[in-house]
Amino acid sequence: ASRAEIGGNARVAWESLREEAAGCTRCHLYKHATQTVFGEGRVSARLMLVGEQPGDQEDLAGKPFVGPAGQVLDQALAEAGVDRATAYVTNAVKHFKFEQRGKRRIHSKPDGGEIDACRWWIDQERMLIRPPVTVALGATAARSLLHKVVTISGTRGRPLKLEDGGECWVTIHPSYLLRLQDKADKEREYAQFVEDLRRANERVA
Numbered sequence: 001a002s003r004a005e006i007g008g009n010a011r012v013a014w015e016s017l018r019e020e021a022a023g024c025t026r027c028h029l030y031k032h033a034t035q036t037v038f039g040e041g042r043v044s045a046r047l048m049l050v051g052e053q054p055g056d057q058e059d060l061a062g063k064p065f066v067g068p069a070g071q072v073l074d075q076a077l078a079e080a081g082v083d084r085a086t087a088y089v090t091n092a093v094k095h096f097k098f099e100q101r102g103k104r105r106i107h108s109k110p111d112g113g114e115i116d117a118c119r120w121w122i123d124q125e126r127m128l129i130r131p132p133v134t135v136a137l138g139a140t141a142a143r144s145l146l147h148k149v150v151t152i153s154g155t156r157g158r159p160l161k162l163e164d165g166g167e168c169w170v171t172i173h174p175s176y177l178l179r180l181q182d183k184a185d186k187e188r189e190y191a192q193f194v195e196d197l198r199r200a201n202e203r204v205a
């Protein structure tokens with residue numbers, strides 16, 4: 001089979017996986033979310049970016065990282081010299097988990113059971129894409145990928161081996177930057193985030 005055929009078959013397999021995920025009831029989160037937000041990008045991607053879970057805007061759009069955190073991510077990727085279009089972007093948990101407060105839906109963190117239930121999907125995505133390098137954006141993504149609770153500070157800055165042979169770089173979640181109030185903190189943390197992305201991407205090239 002030619003490379004194009006193999007790539008085409010992987011795309012077809014990915015599309016049927018996404019369709020299957022649209023009906024996922026592996027945990028209770030599907031009950032209140034608008035839709036499953038599956039990963040997005042090339043099946044030939046060599047870099048996989050993993051977030052926590054879709055936010056309010058992602059839940060409505062059905063696409064990962066299109067809201068405020070996505071804008072920070074896009075800017076940081078551009079500064080790090082990473083073309084988002086060549087990466088595969090997904091989340092550890094594929095339904096939006098929130099608390100309703102009046103008209104607003106406030107993000108709430110997925111727990112271990114939800115992360116474990118949803119790992120089935122990310123494992124399937126990884127089997128199809130087989131990315132040599134993966135960036136875990138935040139502690140939830142790191143927990144999903146590494147199968148254990150870790151801290152960012154304890155895992156950041158070096159490649160970690162994943163069960164499937166790929167390597168994982170842990171960094172902060174972009175929404176952390178949105179929560180920082182102090183301008184100097186924000187600038188320092190943002191620069192470190194860009195540097196983490198740049199170093200991970202270097203491993204792909």
Ligand code: URA
Pocket residue numbers: 051052053054055058063064065066067069070091175
């Ligand atoms: N935060 C995430 O972790 N993922 C998204 O897709 C959006 C916001």
